Amino acid sequence: MKHSGHEEFLRATPVIDHDHPAVRRQALALAKGCTGDVEVARSCFTFVRDEIHHSWDSKENPVTLSASAVLEHKTGYCFAKSHLLAALLRANAIPAGFCYQRLKNHSDVGPAYYLHGFNAVWLEEYGWYRADARGNRAGVNAAFTPPDEQLAFVPTEPGEADLAGIFSDPLPEVVHLLSTSADFLDVRRNLTDPGE
Template identity: 30%
Template sequence: MEKYLSPTYYIESDHPAVIEFADKHTQSGEKEIKRAIQLYYAVRDGIRYNPYSMEPYKDSMRASSVLKKKDGYCVAKAVLLAACARSQKIPARLGFADVKNHLTTKRLMRLLGTDLYIYHGYTELFLNNKWVKATPAFNLTLCTNFNVKPLEFDGTKDSIFHPFDQSGNKHMEYVKDHGTFSDLPWETIMAASKKSYPVYFEDLKRRTKDFSAEALKENQ
């Protein structure tokens, strides 16, 4: 388990800001599973989901950078949750899968050119002698704006996206599993992303800052 407890360039479990954030949102003396649940909700709702935040710079994916910006896409939020968990001596690793996201916005669809999201990221936490998936991507406000059920996490069952939204429409479909990693395979993800979404990276500065507001406007 050592590699799932150690800090890395991206999973900065030894960074003062990460430690402070994790300590702030956990209760001292609580069991691992309770602290893991507390960290999940702190990252899910305390860090805004923003699919326009992917940048081709390594530093942008470090846990401390995500924490400072207070927003990030699924991979960034998974990295932060893993870092927080490791800072609390809870083994953590990253998992990736290609998914079809049927709930998106027209603008994001134009940028990506597809509803296939490659290398969707989540966190796996080792609790009660087993690995449990935790997906802290969509914050509560965004779920409300998209009319999807927020993902809950109880530390015992896998928390992965629902296949349907609250109206019975398709939401998320898992297409390909890329496995789990002790650190972020950034070069692999970025190379695949640039190949799959060339338009997305053309003009980073002109992107919207509020994906949640964009979702609300389209779903009213």
């Protein structure tokens, strides 16, 4: 599969380490028996959404950053889960990038608004398609249903927004937050507010 112009959305990096043997193995296992990029992408999405715990929902450590660490520990914040999904997709030669939202914080921990991360995946039939594998819970029902988008959150409250762009690498502030936080609570307390 040749993806002219999408090379940066296919490369391996220290965070999106799809050249890691365990990530590669998992990616190939998820693609087994699938026909076409939509089926492969859906299989990868469902695995990350349902099998990897969201660190805040499950109150789990350690804080994970790289795709291989998320896969090993089976936990991660939305950002970390998006890193694993991107790696699984890229390992299957499907271009994947990162999208972000500014959301109101309804918890008493952390800033009034915070950054939320998820993915965009390039599908031959539909082009860029946004998908959020943060994990479902009460009030959150994200699904992979191209061409229709079914994200975890839709920014509707004052101050909330979809941030423009699809990034080939996670935002530097996200990498900094996940690589310097002591535990899952530390991450929540220090979530970045992109509006500041």
